[in-house]
Amino acid sequence: MKQQFRTLDQFIIEKQADFPCATGGLSRLLRDIGIAAKVVNREINRAGLAGVFGETGTVNIQGECQQRLDVYANEQFITALKRGGECCAIVSEEDEELIAIDPGILGNARYIVAIDPLDGSSNIDVNVGIGTIFSIYRRVSTGGMVRPEDVLQKGNQQVAAGYIIYGSSTMLVYTTGNGVNGFTLDPSLGEFCLSHPDMMIPDHGRIYSVNEGNYIRFPEGVRRYIRYCQEEDLLTGRPYSSRYIGSMVADFHRNLIKGGIFIYPATTAAPNGKLRLIYECNPMAMIVEQAGGAASDGQTRILDLEVRELHQRSAIFIGSKSMVEKALEMMEVYSDVY
Ligand code: P6P
Numbered sequence: 001m002k003q004q005f006r007t008l009d010q011f012i013i014e015k016q017a018d019f020p021c022a023t024g025g026l027s028r029l030l031r032d033i034g035i036a037a038k039v040v041n042r043e044i045n046r047a048g049l050a051g052v053f054g055e056t057g058t059v060n061i062q063g064e065c066q067q068r069l070d071v072y073a074n075e076q077f078i079t080a081l082k083r084g085g086e087c088c089a090i091v092s093e094e095d096e097e098l099i100a101i102d103p104g105i106l107g108n109a110r111y112i113v114a115i116d117p118l119d120g121s122s123n124i125d126v127n128v129g130i131g132t133i134f135s136i137y138r139r140v141s142t143g144g145m146v147r148p149e150d151v152l153q154k155g156n157q158q159v160a161a162g163y164i165i166y167g168s169s170t171m172l173v174y175t176t177g178n179g180v181n182g183f184t185l186d187p188s189l190g191e192f193c194l195s196h197p198d199m200m201i202p203d204h205g206r207i208y209s210v211n212e213g214n215y216i217r218f219p220e221g222v223r224r225y226i227r228y229c230q231e232e233d234l235l236t237g238r239p240y241s242s243r244y245i246g247s248m249v250a251d252f253h254r255n256l257i258k259g260g261i262f263i264y265p266a267t268t269a270a271p272n273g274k275l276r277l278i279y280e281c282n283p284m285a286m287i288v289e290q291a292g293g294a295a296s297d298g299q300t301r302i303l304d305l306e307v308r309e310l311h312q313r314s315a316i317f318i319g320s321k322s323m324v325e326k327a328l329e330m331m332e333v334y335s336d337v338y
Helices: 008-016 025-045 068-084 121-126 212-217 220-230 248-258 277-290 321-333
Strands: 055-059 065-067 087-092 111-119 130-138 160-166 170-175 180-186 191-196 207-209 261-264 294-296 316-319
Touching: 008 025, 008 180, 008 191, 025 068, 025 111, 025 130, 025 160, 025 170, 025 180, 025 191, 068 087, 068 111, 068 121, 068 130, 087 277, 111 121, 111 277, 121 130, 130 248, 130 277, 160 248, 160 277, 170 191, 170 248, 170 277, 207 220, 207 248, 212 220, 220 321, 248 261, 248 277, 248 316, 261 321, 277 294, 277 316, 294 321, 316 321
Parallel strands: 087 111, 207 261
Antiparallel strands: 055 065, 111 130, 130 160, 160 170, 170 180, 180 191, 261 316, 294 316
């Protein structure tokens, strides 16, 4: 059946009707993010011409060299969120401290946004897919400035999560807990248009995504799973294909559509894993579960993990449910063996 044309704004407003008590705040917040995404997309597309490639010479909280576009994207999303009036605090990969917004200025802004403004930015200068990841919580404290309990909420408390992928086309994919929908930016309209309604990840796939350069540093359970993926087996379609872009949003998006598993485990070099819980693992875990997949840190469901600090890292096994279950089975059998 031919799909009815709908822009992101039209879709958000339509879906707001699913929440009778909705005040429109979350809808406006999602639209604010969509606007900032279009601005960032334009700059990424002209980066080579506008001389915004390359490093700033500064280092972010993660100890990573900041790319000019990292800083630009961070500024655009923070500005859009501050101006939108719905957000009372922002956790950004690019900022060590929480960005608290005075509720006195914004009245009763109720949402906390955690964001990785430009994930995979080391790929910018080589024209490989990069992305923005966002996670939205409702404030739990009342009155005055936000409190730690507002920000350090478990992933199962998210009210929305999504990402933008700046690839061969630019897409925004998000969930508010009622399924996952994808929107493709139509440059001729300057609008995100519904292109992938009700996204579901295949329960099984033939793609595994892991940086095998770290093989020697992996726990035995991961090494065993990688070898399992490489064995010949007609029933499960093995050997699988190894696909690793080095940009979580791009690797995740491909697996969401085709089926597959993405693994960034704890290693001897990164005993807590590399990816950040609040603005990378939790939002992607909400999306994948809403699409019928699974996400774990190797023992615990990602969305149930205790959140203790802003830039907390976590191991992650995320993707097609049957593939994640198989990897966790191996982690169980070979637990704590390096
Ligand atoms: P490695 C990008 O820097 C990132 O945070 C994710 O987007 C990506 O999946 C991962 O790190 C790549 O890390 O160690 O394989 O280069």
